[in-house]
Amino acid sequence: MADFGNEGLAEFYRRPGDASTVYVDVTQNREDPRRTSSLRHRSVREALADAGAPDADADAVIDRIEEPPGRPGKVSRLLVVRDGVVELDELLPGEPLGELIVSYGPVPSLLPLLTQRPRDLTYIIAEVGRDGGEIRQFRLSRTGAVAEEEIEGDTEYITKVQGGFLSNSRYQRDTEEIWKRNEGQVADAIDEMVRTSGAELLMLTGDVRARQLLVAQLAPASRDILAVVPTNTRPGGATTEELEADLDRHLAAILAQDEYDALERLESGRDEGLSEADFAAVVRDLQEGQVEVLLLASGALPEATLLALDREPWVASTEADALGAVVLGAVPAADALVRAAVLTDARVVVVSPAELPGGSGAAALLRWSTLSTH
Structure with missing residues (x-):
């Protein structure tokens, strides 16, 4: 099974054949895990059968949701299975969108993924001490670090002593200089990782003095994305709860921004022909590859359907608009719009219905102005 970040979804959407999509709350019930598992299995099988999915898909889903999520707190799982083969398996931490969402058809329903993980941003966590530090790079689509580096600095005179002949100012200066050199090495490694990864957040934790020396030596690009956690998670057995809570808050703030x-662009672009809030016009703009960002109101299009196509223009309201492409089927409008957006390299932003003008279920930010074309 391929490892899909959001950027890999275009390849995924091009795959032929009907697929089962299951989004399920897999938060662990510590009080009665067996009963929870049994009820979940029955609900998933019944929902897939009602959707018309084959038994092989249901078997594959049941096998996969038996695997522990491997992370604490609330978490959901999004699975896409085709002909009994799991093609997508994503763990999505945070408040689940519902207990169970199931579909079967030519277009996988990936809206839950893009709602909880709008994009696959990269972040870095650095834990530092006076003797060096550990730097780990993460992506939202991965459960573990995608890269890591450990810096081991000089440990001579690593602790300033308070008494005896070693406490004179020369040794104190030597010790401080060693700390500074060690943090300089860590800062250089962080700067390089930020530069090469395009990280949008740098979380820093560790020894107080080491943090101070490190921050002073970071490049401006690293300081621009820096968030300092006022705790030391580096000693063995130290808690990471504060780090994890701060990380969640900062990631949520980036996505909310x-x-x-x-x-804001939707509102400001109206007079310039650079945004569109009319549903039919949004479909037309997607057909023309004109959409830079698709804004989709979650739950605002429950009954509407659109035609999914096997090639450009990827989506149509009627067969007459298919421009010779093969119609894969009538699918929920939200799924068809998301698919067309991904296949035309547009970003998807899920908002609440109240945030779009006129109660529209979809809006778009455009790559060029429509004033001279529509």
């Missing part, structure tokens, strides 16, 4: 910026 994306949504805010998109809504």
Whole structure:
């Protein structure tokens, strides 16, 4: 099974054949895990059968949701299975969108994924001490680090002593200089990782003095994305709860800013022909590859359907608009729009219905102005 970040979804959407999509709350019930598992299995099988999915898909889903999520707290799982083969398996931490969402058809329903993980941003966690530090790079689509580096600095005079002949100012200066050199090495490694990864967040934790020396030596690009956690998680057995809580808050803030910026552009772009809030016009703009960002109102299009196509223009309202492409089937409008957006390299931002003008279920930020074309 391929490892899909959001950027890999275009390849995924091009695959032929009907697929089962299951989004399920897999939060562990510590009080009665067996009963929870049994009820979940029965609900999943019944929902897939009602959707018309084959038994092989149900078997594959049941096998996969038996695997522990491997992380604490609330978590959901999104699975896409085709002909009994799991093609997508994503763990999505945070408040689940519902207990169970199931579909079967030519277009996988990936809206839950893009709702909880709008994009696959990269972040870095650095834990530092006076003798060096550990740097780990993460992506939202991965459960573990995608890269890591450990810096082992000089440990001579690593601790300033308070008494005896070693406490004179020369040794104190030597010790401080060693700390500074060690953190300089860590800062250089962080700067390089930030530069090569395009990270949008740098979380720093560890020894107080080491943090101070490190921050002073970071490049501006690293300081621009820096968030310092006022705790030391580096000693053995130290708790990481504060780090994890701060990380969640900062990641949520970055994604919330994306949504805010998109809504601001939607409003400001109206008079310039650079945004569109009419549903039919959004479909037309997607057909023309004109959409830069698709804004989709979650739950605002429950009954509407669109035609999914096997090639460009990827989506149509009627067969007459298919422009010779093969119609794969009538699918929920939200799924068809998301697929067309991904296949035309547009970003998807999920918002609440109240945030789009006129109660529209979809809106778009455009790559060029429509004033001279529509």
